[in-house]
Amino acid sequence: MVALTFGVVHAYLGDTLDTASYKTLPCYLALFILAELFELALAYDALRLRNVIQLLGIVVFHGALLVFSALQVHETKIAIVPCYISQCENNHNFLWDKVMPYLVVAPCVIGASWILIMYWIKALYEEFGWVIFHVVGANPKLKSMYQYYQIFICLLKFDFFCFVGVTMQLLIVVLTANSAEFGVTIAAIPVVLILLAGCAYAVQREIKWLMSASLALMVAAMTYLYKLVRFYEPSSDQQYLSTRATLTVFTIFAFLLLLASFAVGIKCFYDFDKGLHDSKTQDLSISADQRYGSPPKAQERHSSYSTGGVALQPQISIE
Numbered sequence: 001m002v003a004l005t006f007g008v009v010h011a012y013l014g015d016t017l018d019t020a021s022y023k024t025l026p027c028y029l030a031l032f033i034l035a036e037l038f039e040l041a042l043a044y045d046a047l048r049l050r051n052v053i054q055l056l057g058i059v060v061f062h063g064a065l066l067v068f069s070a071l072q073v074h075e076t077k078i079a080i081v082p083c084y085i086s087q088c089e090n091n092h093n094f095l096w097d098k099v100m101p102y103l104v105v106a107p108c109v110i111g112a113s114w115i116l117i118m119y120w121i122k123a124l125y126e127e128f129g130w131v132i133f134h135v136v137g138a139n140p141k142l143k144s145m146y147q148y149y150q151i152f153i154c155l156l157k158f159d160f161f162c163f164v165g166v167t168m169q170l171l172i173v174v175l176t177a178n179s180a181e182f183g184v185t186i187a188a189i190p191v192v193l194i195l196l197a198g199c200a201y202a203v204q205r206e207i208k209w210l211m212s213a214s215l216a217l218m219v220a221a222m223t224y225l226y227k228l229v230r231f232y233e234p235s236s237d238q239q240y241l242s243t244r245a246t247l248t249v250f251t252i253f254a255f256l257l258l259l260a261s262f263a264v265g266i267k268c269f270y271d272f273d274k275g276l277h278d279s280k281t282q283d284l285s286i287s288a289d290q291r292y293g294s295p296p297k298a299q300e301r302h303s304s305y306s307t308g309g310v311a312l313q314p315q316i317s318i319e
């Protein structure tokens with residue numbers, strides 16, 4: 001639907017649109033492509049690992065897509081109508097009337113699919129509920145620590161998407177290549193990617209110095225919230241006019257996710273060296289396949305308590 005919107009607008013107005021406004025629609029299209037690919041990758045990863053926490057994260061992410069698609073209707077109108085007035089003053093709403101149905105369909109489809117996703121994930125929740133028990137055993141403390149670890153890894157993945165979303169909008173729609181802010185935004189990309197990757201590796205391998213450095217950088221990254229001031233201050237508000245609502249939502253979500261990641265990361269750091277290292281580093285998909293597949297053949301055992309050294313019969317695994 002977003003691609004159809006872009007095609008209709010381009011066919012009617014061509015390259016005569018104002019540059020900043022014209023770049024709004026391809027930016028939205030790129031964000032939707034990124035969001036769909038990201039959600040598919042999350043779903044595959046969650047199903048492969050039988051990760052219930054990540055499945056619940058997909059439900060939240062799909063709801064965020066619903067909000068974003070609804071915001072898109074408002075921001076596309078802001079981008080189209082002022083530019084179209086100057087070219088067709090007697091019928092300036094014609095183009096908007098043409099593309100508005102395509103934009104309204106998107107949140108409707110996403111909302112309907114959200115209900116189906118919640119139904120299927122509820123079924124998967126019941127199906128995969130024993131995986132954590134299989135990995136860490138029946139110890140409730142280990143189970144709680146492992147759940148915090150899964151939440152932290154899931155939050156890091158959503159941090160990555162929000163950061164890429166904000167950066168993409170700034171670089172494509174708002175900033176000019178010769179501005180200092182453009183250079184700072186470009187320089188921040190590898191720093192944030194290294195931060196997220198290093199943080200995930202540190203919490204998995206329980207490397208304390210790397211985890212400490214990652215958490216410190218995470219606090220520094222929260223200062224990115226100052227961008228909200230730039231969106232609304234009089235000296236720069238016109239620069240962000242066509243994409244201000246989306247940028248505001250993305251920036252606030254990114255800050256809240258980063259704050260939650262920091263809090264959960266502190267909890268995971270506190271849980272280092274408490275017996276969870278092996279559960280983190282093993283391949284959970286292999287463990288889960290063993291849990292759901294046929295149990296290995298039981299080996300015969302000899303017991304010193306058995307009379308005459310007679311071998312015990314093969315035992316049947318409880319699984």
